[in-house]
Amino acid sequence: MTHPDVLAPAKLGPITLRNRIIKSATFEGKTPNALVTDDLIEFHRRPAAGGVGMSTVAYCAVAPEGRTEYGQLWMRPEVVPGLRRLTDAIHAEGAAASAQIGHAGPVANAKSNGLPALAPSPSFNPMSMKVTKAATLDDIRRITAAHADAARFAIEGGFDAVEIHFGHNYFASSFLSRKTNHRKDSYGGSLENRARIVRETALAVREAVGDRIAVLAKLNMDDGVPGGFWIDEAIQVAQWLEADGGLDALELTMGSSLLNPMYLFRGDAPVYEFAQAMTQPLVKFGVKAIGKQFIRNYPYEPLFMLEQARQIRAAVKMPLVLLGGVTDKAGMDTAMAEGFEFVAMARALLREPDLINRIAEDERTKSLCIHCNKCMPTIFSGARCVLVERAS
Numbered sequence: 339m340t341h342p343d344v345l346a347p348a349k350l351g352p353i354t355l356r357n358r359i360i361k362s363a364t365f366e367g368k369t370p371n372a373l374v375t376d377d378l379i380e381f382h383r384r385p386a387a388g389g390v391g392m393s394t395v396a397y398c399a400v401a402p403e404g405r406t407e408y409g410q411l412w413m414r415p416e417v418v419p420g421l422r423r424l425t426d427a428i429h430a431e432g433a434a435a436s437a438q439i440g441h442a443g444p445v446a447n448a449k450s451n452g453l454p455a456l457a458p459s460p461s462f463n464p465m466s467m468k469v470t471k472a473a474t475l476d477d478i479r480r481i482t483a484a485h486a487d488a489a490r491f492a493i494e495g496g497f498d499a500v501e502i503h504f505g506h507n508y509f510a511s512s513f514l515s516r517k518t519n520h521r522k523d524s525y526g527g528s529l530e531n532r533a534r535i536v537r538e539t540a541l542a543v544r545e546a547v548g549d550r551i552a553v554l555a556k557l558n559m560d561d562g563v564p565g566g567f568w569i570d571e572a573i574q575v576a577q578w579l580e581a582d583g584g585l586d587a588l589e590l591t592m593g594s595s596l597l598n599p600m601y602l603f604r605g606d607a608p609v610y611e612f613a614q615a616m617t618q619p620l621v622k623f624g625v626k627a628i629g630k631q632f633i634r635n636y637p638y639e640p641l642f643m644l645e646q647a648r649q650i651r652a653a654v655k656m657p658l659v660l661l662g663g664v665t666d667k668a669g670m671d672t673a674m675a676e677g678f679e680f681v682a683m684a685r686a687l688l689r690e691p692d693l694i695n696r697i698a699e700d701e702r703t704k705s706l707c708i709h710c711n712k713c714m715p716t717i718f719s720g721a722r723c724v725l726v727e728r729a730s
């Protein structure tokens with residue numbers, strides 16, 4: 339074999355994973371009081387028992403206004419004992435635990451949070467039907483520092499890694515894009531200015547954690563939005579992040595949760611199910627009326643991010659995680675042969691949390707996920723594959 343064995347242990351910064359397969363963040367919707375629940379623990383225990391090298395706890399917001407909705411976990415002292423129970427359960431199954439830390443920025447639901455959402459420039463959020471405020475320089479400083487604090491809470495909570503969210507047009511990623519960033523100060527305009535926030539955030543987190551845990555970032559390669567962040571700019575940003583030395587790996591992603599959500603998934607657009615999941619009548623009506631234009635369909639392909647990710651691979655030496663349509667051993671081997679150090683998987687592990695063990699037993703095992711994407715709207719009621727019968 340000329341490439342690394344995806345099922346063999348591998349170093350990720352200061353930690354060693356039992357294999358090169360990471361369960362990527364899938365917002366769980368299992369924290370109604372913004373605290374860890376037994377359901378959340380079980381959600382991560384299962385892929386850990388099922389063989390992944392590391393499970394990523396989705397969306398641990400760094401500040402209360404940075405939650406996509408009120409019930410989301412945000413990193414504060416009260417959450418630490420629950421996080422300990424969660425990471426203990428993951429560790430007991432032999433996997434490592436990563437916390438995705440981030441600020442939802444313009445994707446935050448200001449109505450649900452009861453706090454204004456913040457973005458590089460004012461924008462409209464159709465989920466909350468509210469206008470998002472432009473972040474002041476004080477907001478930027480506070481949010482950058484909050485990422486460092488969140489990483490410290492993650493260490494107290496027993497995590498082995500944090501993954502900083504620089505994708506999907508959340509706070510940091512919406513600064514990267516010309517389409518969403520119209521600022522005239524040192525955080526807007528040139529790419530250097532638009533990238534300032536991701537670079538400062540990565541370094542602030544690294545400074546806070548030293549080499550006690552691994553630090554990854556989930557970085558957009560392109561937003562899939564005309565006039566938005568594109569691969570040529572992403573290559574430069576990846577090179578800056580590598581040169582700054584704050585990160586142990588980049589997980590490569592794409593798309594915009596607000597402007598082009600299906601671009602990051604591919605496959606069927608679950609418009610009907612989305613409308614059903616909305617509780618506010620006006621939003622439900624809006625999704626039904628114009629959902630088909632907004633939630634556009636993109637054909638699904640295995641390894642659908644590979645073409646862009648290859649360009650980043652050619653431009654940096656730092657470890658990269660290939661995400662998007664990785665569902666079987668053949669895809670994992672392709673990722674290794676293409677020079678990626680890790681793979682990340684989301685939907686296939688929602689469908690079958692024990693998929694990795696089954697692939698390890700028989701490498702011809704195929705995933706049962708049909709990328710119908712009906713798991714997406716379940717984030718509002720407890721993330722799950724709708725093809726799997728509910729335990730309760």
Ligand SMILES: Cc1cc2nc3c(=O)[nH]c(=O)nc-3n(C[C@H](O)[C@H](O)[C@H](O)COP(=O)(O)O)c2cc1C
Pocket residue numbers: 362363364365366396397438503505556591602603661662663664682683684685686713714717721722
């Ligand atoms: C139900 C669901 C929830 C998701 N929540 C998050 C999230 O909280 N944070 C994030 O960065 N990505 C999230 N994603 C995106 C996945 O991490 C991943 O980028 C995407 O599904 C593509 O990977 P896949 O082809 O292996 O499914 C979510 C995906 C799904 C299906």
